Amino acid sequence: MKIFVCxxxxxxxxxxxxxxxxxxxxxxxxxxxxxxxxxRAASKAIALRDAAGDGSEVVAVAAxxxxxxxxxxxxxxxxxxxxxxxxxxxxxxxxxxxxxxLAVAKALAAAIKNEGEFDLxxxxxxxxxDQAFSVGPMLATLLGVPCVTDVVGLEVDGKTATVxxxxxxxxxxxxxxLPCVITAQRDLAEEQYPKLKEILKANKKKIDTxxxxxxxxxxxxxxxxxxxxxxxxxxxxxxxxxxxxxVRLLREEAKALSF
Amino acid sequence: xxxxxxxxxxxxxELLTDEELAMREAVRTFVDREFIDNRxxxxxxxxxxxxxxxxxxxxxxxxxxxxxxxxxxxxGASSVAYGLMMQELERGDSGLRSxxxxxxxxxxxxxxxxxxEEQKRHYLPKMARGELVACFGLTExxxxxxxxxxxxxxxxxxxxxxxxxxxxxxxxxxxxxxAIVWAKTEEDxxxxxxxxxxxxxxxxxxxxxxxxxASVTSELILQDVRVGPEALLPHSGGLKSPLMCLTQARYxxxxxxxxxxxxxxxEALRYxxxxxxxxxxLSSFQLVQRKLVMMHSELTKAQLIALxxxxxxxEGKMKHYHVSFGKRNNCKAAREVAKLGRELLGANGVxxxxxxxxxxxxxxxxxxxxxxNEIHTLALGAHLTGHAAFRG
Ligand SMILES: Cc1cc2nc3c(=O)[nH]c(=O)nc-3n(C[C@H](O)[C@H](O)[C@H](O)COP(=O)(O)OP(=O)(O)OC[C@H]3O[C@@H](n4cnc5c(N)ncnc54)[C@H](O)[C@@H]3O)c2cc1C
Numbered sequence: 001m002k003i004f005v006c007x008x009x010x011x012x013x014x015x016x017x018x019x020x021x022x023x024x025x026x027x028x029x030x031x032x033x034x035x036x037x038x039x040r041a042a043s044k045a046i047a048l049r050d051a052a053g054d055g056s057e058v059v060a061v062a063a064x065x066x067x068x069x070x071x072x073x074x075x076x077x078x079x080x081x082x083x084x085x086x087x088x089x090x091x092x093x094x095x096x097x098x099x100x101x102l103a104v105a106k107a108l109a110a111a112i113k114n115e116g117e118f119d120l121x122x123x124x125x126x127x128x129x130d131q132a133f134s135v136g137p138m139l140a141t142l143l144g145v146p147c148v149t150d151v152v153g154l155e156v157d158g159k160t161a162t163v164x165x166x167x168x169x170x171x172x173x174x175x176x177x178l179p180c181v182i183t184a185q186r187d188l189a190e191e192q193y194p195k196l197k198e199i200l201k202a203n204k205k206k207i208d209t210x211x212x213x214x215x216x217x218x219x220x221x222x223x224x225x226x227x228x229x230x231x232x233x234x235x236x237x238x239x240x241x242x243x244x245x246x247v248r249l250l251r252e253e254a255k256a257l258s259f
Numbered sequence: 260x261x262x263x264x265x266x267x268x269x270x271x272x273e274l275l276t277d278e279e280l281a282m283r284e285a286v287r288t289f290v291d292r293e294f295i296d297n298r299x300x301x302x303x304x305x306x307x308x309x310x311x312x313x314x315x316x317x318x319x320x321x322x323x324x325x326x327x328x329x330x331x332x333x334x335g336a337s338s339v340a341y342g343l344m345m346q347e348l349e350r351g352d353s354g355l356r357s358x359x360x361x362x363x364x365x366x367x368x369x370x371x372x373x374x375x376e377e378q379k380r381h382y383l384p385k386m387a388r389g390e391l392v393a394c395f396g397l398t399e400x401x402x403x404x405x406x407x408x409x410x411x412x413x414x415x416x417x418x419x420x421x422x423x424x425x426x427x428x429x430x431x432x433x434x435x436x437x438a439i440v441w442a443k444t445e446e447d448x449x450x451x452x453x454x455x456x457x458x459x460x461x462x463x464x465x466x467x468x469x470x471x472x473a474s475v476t477s478e479l480i481l482q483d484v485r486v487g488p489e490a491l492l493p494h495s496g497g498l499k500s501p502l503m504c505l506t507q508a509r510y511x512x513x514x515x516x517x518x519x520x521x522x523x524x525x526e527a528l529r530y531x532x533x534x535x536x537x538x539x540x541l542s543s544f545q546l547v548q549r550k551l552v553m554m555h556s557e558l559t560k561a562q563l564i565a566l567x568x569x570x571x572x573x574e575g576k577m578k579h580y581h582v583s584f585g586k587r588n589n590c591k592a593a594r595e596v597a598k599l600g601r602e603l604l605g606a607n608g609v610x611x612x613x614x615x616x617x618x619x620x621x622x623x624x625x626x627x628x629x630x631x632n633e634i635h636t637l638a639l640g641a642h643l644t645g646h647a648a649f650r651g
Contacts, residue, residue: 014262075277082281193288196321196344197334199281 001052001156003045004121005080006061006108006139007038009072010129023221025129032072034079036191037124041184043192045122046084048156058084059115063091063099063107063212074207081202082194088207089115093214100219105138111210112143118179120161125150125183140181148176152187262529263291263350265521268559271566279340286347289320294351303473304352304617309434310473313358318389322348322359324367331371332384339569342514346565350518353621354474360515361430362386364508366393366439369450373492373500378452382437394435394462396426396479397501403428404634405649406441407498411481413442413451420444420491422451422484428628432462432477439492440481441501450495451486459484470624506579509629510572513585514565516593516625519618520558523600526614527554530604541603550599557592564588580642587635590626597622 009032011017011025018026034042042060049056060080064073077088091107093099112118121143123136133149140147152171153164156178163174166185194202236245251257265287272280293316294300303310317323322344327333336344341363349356367386370378385391402408411424422442432438438453438460455462459482468476492500528551531542541547568585571577597619601608608615626632634649641647 078277078281082285191292193292194281194285195319196282196285196325196336199278199285200334200336202281203278 001049001056001120002115002118003049003056003058004061004112004115004118005038005042005045005058005085006121006123006135007034007042007076007080008062008124008127009033009064009076010035010127013128019224019226023224025224032075034076035124035128036186037126037128037184038076039079039083039191040186040189041122041124041182042080042083042085043189044154044184045120047189048120048154049086050084052156057086060085060088061091061108061111062088063093063104065093065095077207078202079194081205081207082199083192084198085205087205089210090207091210091212093212095214099214100217101132101134102138102218103215105135105142106215107212108135108139109142110212112139114210120156120179121145121181123181123183125185136181136183143179143181145179145181146176147181147183148174149183150185151182152185154182154188263287263295263522263525266524266555266558266562268555269563271562274566275339275343276337279337279343282336282340283343283347286320286322286344287350289316290347290351290355294355300352300355300473301611301614301617304354305472305611307468307472309354309358309475311434313355314362314389314392314434316389317355317359317362318387321387322363323387323389324363324371324383326363327367327371327383327387331379332387333367337569338510338572339566342511342565342569345511345515346518346521348518349515350522352473352617353515353519353625354471356511356515356518357430357471357474357625360508360511361395362389362393364511365395365504366437368507369395369439369492369495369500369504370452372503373450373495374452375493378489378492382452391436392431392434393437393439394429394431394477394479395504396429396432396438396440397505398426398428400425400427400478404631406501407448409441409443409448411440411442413444413449415444416485419485419487420451422453422481422486424481426479426481428465429462429477429479430471430628431475432479433464433475435462438462438479440479447496448498448500450492450500451490452492453481453484453486453490457484457486468624470620470622472620502579505629506582509582509586510568510577512625512629513561513568513582513589516589516622517558517561517565519593519622519625520554520561520596523597523615523618524551524554524558527551527600527603530607530613534605547603550603554596554599557596561589561592580639583630583635583638583642586630587632587639590622591632593618594622594626 012031012033015030045058049058060077062073062077089111091111126133137147148163150165151163152166155162159178161176163176165172236242321334325334325336326341328335345356348359370382397406399409413420413422435455440451440453461480462477465476531547534541564585568581600615601619604613607613637649
């Protein structure tokens with residue numbers, strides 16, 4: 001089985017994002033990591049490869065700025081290699097910060113097509129920084145294969161996969177033909193942390209460079225402003241009488257309760 | 260995701276390789292997931308129990324004897340990487356780090372350094388995986404700071420040996436499969452690999468500790484314990500041999516206590532930032548800031564010492580007195596930092612809902628074992644003046 005995992009460096013979710021006046025965030029002091037969805041996608045891909053056995057491989061793909069961002073993109077590829085992937089492909093991009101999702105999807109599609117046949121391509125359901133939710137579905141369209149989004153479970157049997165996805169209030173089970181693109185939800189795999197031996201091995205694995213003629217941006221961010229202050233808390237009443245309304249709001253609005 | 264923030268005031272991360280940073284991150288995540296987020300360490304500490312799956316988990320992660328070469332199932336990692344691993348384990352609890360120090364620096368190291376090729380191939384890979392747990396028996400009831408006075412004896416018996424004596428305060432004693440026992444032969448002090456199921460060997464637990472509660476500490480009793488010739492570490496000889504092991508373990512402690520300081524400082528900084536008294540956050544008072552600054556300064560100085568020491572070790576230039584400097588300074592600093600952190604948390608600082616009291620209790624052991632402050636002062640004094648003053 002040949003599996004691609006597309007990953008992107010994103011700020012640590014614990015980082016305080018500073019809007020620096022321009023069209024991109026102030027990177028000073030921000031720690032970049034492998035996003036939580038990307039890391040689950042990688043873990044699942046590696047588990048599938050191990051189950052499939054000989055001749056199978058997992059390839060990590062990332063695009064990044066060769067001046068500033070390349071080392072971050074390269075580091076995220078290494079993160080996936082340290083989880084156990086076999087090799088990486090880095091797509092250099094001089095103006096990575098201004099890339100729109102379609103351009104990124106085109107670059108990833110070109111890099112993957114350049115590799116020939118494949119069985120599965122994973123992306124995260126979203127990048128936790130710009131939250132566009134776009135690259136996975138666009139990539140599937142460009143590759144001419146089906147896309148299943150928000151996947152929480154996946155089993156491969158020959159040339160089809162049984163896929164579980166989280167839909168509103170229910171879990172859908174689908175049968176999908178391979179090759180296909182999967183966008184990963186958190187529950188797709190348990191979180192793995194790399195073993196130290198794999199970190200050392202990762203340094204010796206191959207990361208190829210794939211050059212891509214980037215198209216002019218189809219859209220670009222022109223301005224960033226801080227998010228509005230969160231609305232003040234709501235007092236729904238006092239004492240036991242308020243409980244039913246509180247439970248209703250938690251269930252229906254906050255969706256924090258599922259019973 | 261843990262909220263923990265490390266301290267890097269002097270941008271020391273810039274001096275670490277990507278590999279070292281990635282390994283630190285992996286151990287940090289491991290400790291968060293397995294011990295902090297689920298409060299497992301707090302429960303073990305409260306109950307005074309050792310996490311029985313720890314050896315195997317640490318083995319899988321790769322932190323047991325990681326600087327030894329990969330032909331023995333180890334990683335061949337740098338000493339700085341090893342230090343960072345110890346730092347991250349001790350950020351969780353000194354008991355976690357103590358287990359790894361004993362297994363790696365005090366037991367795998369002597370087998371690697373003084374053992375035969377056969378011993379290395381037999382023991383090291385299993386020890387690296389955490390399948391085989393070891394302890395290090397040097398201290399005796401009547402010989403602590405002065406281990407050269409040991410009374411445990413090994414007498415030749417045919418081609419093997421008979422061992423008699425007792426060892427005290429032995430980390431991992433009760434859970435170990437093998438004990439590295441230091442004993443006097445007719446000629447010299449030698450090291451022996453003693454299987455803990457050998458007839459005449461017992462390891463009763465030492466109860467009532469208010470420190471390192473998540474770590475096993477035992478007495479070792481050896482009554483006519485017979486071992487074959489294969490038990491002797493052939494290249495060991497003299498007090499120098501166990502002291503070389505201590506140098507390795509002390510090096511790890513120099514880094515380990517930085518983790519303890521980071522945990523305490525992080526907690527104190529957050530606490531004083533969110534707790535208000537007299538209508539203002541505690542951290543806005545000058546007297547509170549003074550304590551935070553003192554903690555932060557000690558922590559930062561300790562980091563500078565540890566990194567320089569680590570690079571010297573990797574370059575083969577580290578001497579035992581450099582390690583004495585680091586052990587003496589950093590353990591004293593960690594004790595001070597824990598005390599200040601505890602003060603800053605007020606009444607909450609005495610409760611195990613917060614980490615600081617656990618670290619404060621642990622540091623008392625770490626301050627004492629592997630050479631007390633006085634012993635390292637004397638070692639440095641001897642280096643500076645040429646006069647060894649251990650005997651007054
Ligand atoms: C939790 C724990 C785990 C341990 N694990 C191990 C282990 O795995 N293996 C092992 O072999 N040992 C272990 N030890 C033992 C430890 O190394 C000894 O406790 C330590 O060396 C001190 O010895 P002691 O307790 O006998 O104190 P002593 O040597 O009796 O010292 C008591 C006090 O006198 C001071 N003192 C001693 N000599 C001098 C001097 N010449 N000048 C000035 N002051 C002096 C000391 O600094 C100290 O303050 C452990 C100890 C603890 C607490």
